[in-house]
Amino acid sequence: MHTLVVDLGYGDAGKGTVVDRLCTPRPGAAPVTAVIRFNGGAQAAHNVVTTDGRHHTFAQFGSGTFSGVPTHLSRLMMVDPLALAAEARHLAALGVPDPLALLTVDRRARLTTPYHAAANRARERARGTARHGSCGRGIGETAAYALAHPAEAPTAGDCTARTVLRRKLTLLRDRLTTALGPLDAPPVEACLDAFTAFAGHITLVDENHLPRLLRRGPAVFEGAQGVLLDEWHGFHPYTTWSTTTFDGAETLLAEAGQPRAALRLGVVRSYTTRHGPGPLVTEDPALTAALPEPHNGHGRWQGAFRAGHFDAPAHAYAIAVCGGVDGLAVTHLDAPARHGALRVVRGYRTPDGPMDHLPAAQPGDLGRQQALTERLLTARPDGWQIPGSDPHAWTDALSDALSAPVLLESYGPTAADKAGPLGGAADGVARQCRGSDRRAIGKSK
Structure with a gap:
C-alpha cells in the first residue's frame, strides 16, 4: 500500500520529516521503493535532519534520499534543472553518493x-x-x-x-x-x-515508467506547499499555481491502474504557521518569538515567517476540500511543553457574526475564494481550548477537532523523534483505515 503525504496548512508543517521517517528502514516493514513528487517544483523547502546531524532542505529530490530511496519527478512536476543540479551538489557534499543516479524524470514534466x-x-x-x-x-x-x-x-x-x-x-x-x-x-x-x-x-522516462515503479512495492507520494495555498481552494490571491491536495497523486495512481490504492496522510503542526502575506486568523506574534526555527525565517520574496495557535476551522476546511484523510501526522509536539500558552482555536469572530467552519465549494470560483479571504482577514480567534503541556492531550484534541486518528507523532526533527503505528510502509494501517472506512471530512459545528 502506498502513502500520500499532504500538508493541511499553509506549508512548512513538516512533510519532509514525515517522509524521511516513512522511508527510514524499520524491522518488519516493507522498504519504500520510491518517493514520487506530484506537484510544485523548486520552491518546495522540506527540511530533513538526520540522527547524525546532517541537514538538507529538499526541493525537488524526495525527502527519503538520505535512506537511499529513489525519487521520481512525475509529469505533474515543474522541473528546474539549475536548482536540481545545485541540490544534487549539496546532497553529495553531505555524503549521498551520486544523487542524480537516484532520480528519474518524466519527459512530460x-x-x-x-x-x-x-x-x-x-x-x-x-x-x-x-x-x-x-x-x-x-x-x-x-x-x-x-x-x-x-x-x-x-x-x-x-x-x-x-x-x-x-x-x-x-x-x-x-x-x-x-x-x-x-x-x-x-x-x-x-x-x-x-x-x-x-x-x-x-x-x-516515459509514461510507462511510473506504473512499473508502483508495482515493485510501496511508494510515498510527497506533496508540496499546503492545502490552504491550493490554486483553487486556497485563500485567493495568496495561493500557489499548483494543486496541493491529494488530487495529483490520486490521478497518477489511477493512470497507473491503482486507483485509491493509498493511505491519505494529512500533516499538521501543533500550531499554525505561514510564510508571507495572507490570512492567519490565529496569529500571535509572541509565538513567533517564543518558538524560533533554525530552518524557517524571513524570505526575500515570501516575506516573514508567522506563527499562530492551532487553527481548527482552517484545517478542517483543508480536510473537507481534500475529500478526507485516513489519518494525521502531527509535528512539533515538543512545542506545547516549551510554550505553555499554546491553544486550539475552534472558531472565529467576524464583523458578520461568529464562524466555526469554512464553507467548501467546487473549485473554479476565484471570486468566491477572494470574498472568503477578505472575511478571514477581518476575523479574530474565538472558542479557545488549552490542552496543556501533555503532548498526548494535544494529539487527542487535534484528533477530535479534525475527526481523524493520529497515526504519526513527531517530537523533534529526526526520524528517531517520531512515534506511532506508521513505520517504513503503511500497509497494515491502511488496511485498518479501509476496513473501518474512516475517512474524515472535517466537522461542521
Whole structure:
C-alpha cells in the first residue's frame, strides 16, 4: 500500500520529516521503493535532519534520499534543472553518493527556466505592498505559460533536442520580455548548454515508467506547499499555481491502474504557521518569538515567517476540500511543553457574526475564494481550548477537532523523534483505515 503525504496548512508543517521517517528502514516493514513528487517544483523547502546531524532542505529530490530511496519527478512536476543540479551538489557534499543516479524524470514534466523566475520576480516587485508572497522561483510563471502556450512550453524531454529547445526558449524569452521588459536572465545559448548537460546526467522516462515503479512495492507520494495555498481552494490571491491536495497523486495512481490504492496522510503542526502575506486568523506574534526555527525565517520574496495557535476551522476546511484523510501526522509536539500558552482555536469572530467552519465549494470560483479571504482577514480567534503541556492531550484534541486518528507523532526533527503505528510502509494501517472506512471530512459545528 502506498502513502500520500499532504500538508493541511499553509506549508512548512513538516512533510519532509514525515517522509524521511516513512522511508527510514524499520524491522518488519516493507522498504519504500520510491518517493514520487506530484506537484510544485523548486520552491518546495522540506527540511530533513538526520540522527547524525546532517541537514538538507529538499526541493525537488524526495525527502527519503538520505535512506537511499529513489525519487521520481512525475509529469505533474515543474522541473528546474539549475536548482536540481545545485541540490544534487549539496546532497553529495553531505555524503549521498551520486544523487542524480537516484532520480528519474518524466519527459512530460514542464521546465522552469531562468526566464520564468525573472518574470516572477518582476511581477512581484511591481505589486509593491500588495505582494502575494511568491517564492520568486518562477513556478506560477511556468504554470501560466504552459496554460497559455501548451505546445510551446519547454519540457524535460526537450532537453535532449537542442534545436527544439532553442526555439522554445527563444519564444519564451521574447514573449516575457515583450510583456515585462528586459529580464535579468542569461542568454538562450547559456541555458541550452546547462539544460542539455542536465539531460546527459539524469534518466528521462516515459509514461510507462511510473506504473512499473508502483508495482515493485510501496511508494510515498510527497506533496508540496499546503492545502490552504491550493490554486483553487486556497485563500485567493495568496495561493500557489499548483494543486496541493491529494488530487495529483490520486490521478497518477489511477493512470497507473491503482486507483485509491493509498493511505491519505494529512500533516499538521501543533500550531499554525505561514510564510508571507495572507490570512492567519490565529496569529500571535509572541509565538513567533517564543518558538524560533533554525530552518524557517524571513524570505526575500515570501516575506516573514508567522506563527499562530492551532487553527481548527482552517484545517478542517483543508480536510473537507481534500475529500478526507485516513489519518494525521502531527509535528512539533515538543512545542506545547516549551510554550505553555499554546491553544486550539475552534472558531472565529467576524464583523458578520461568529464562524466555526469554512464553507467548501467546487473549485473554479476565484471570486468566491477572494470574498472568503477578505472575511478571514477581518476575523479574530474565538472558542479557545488549552490542552496543556501533555503532548498526548494535544494529539487527542487535534484528533477530535479534525475527526481523524493520529497515526504519526513527531517530537523533534529526526526520524528517531517520531512515534506511532506508521513505520517504513503503511500497509497494515491502511488496511485498518479501509476496513473501518474512516475517512474524515472535517466537522461542521
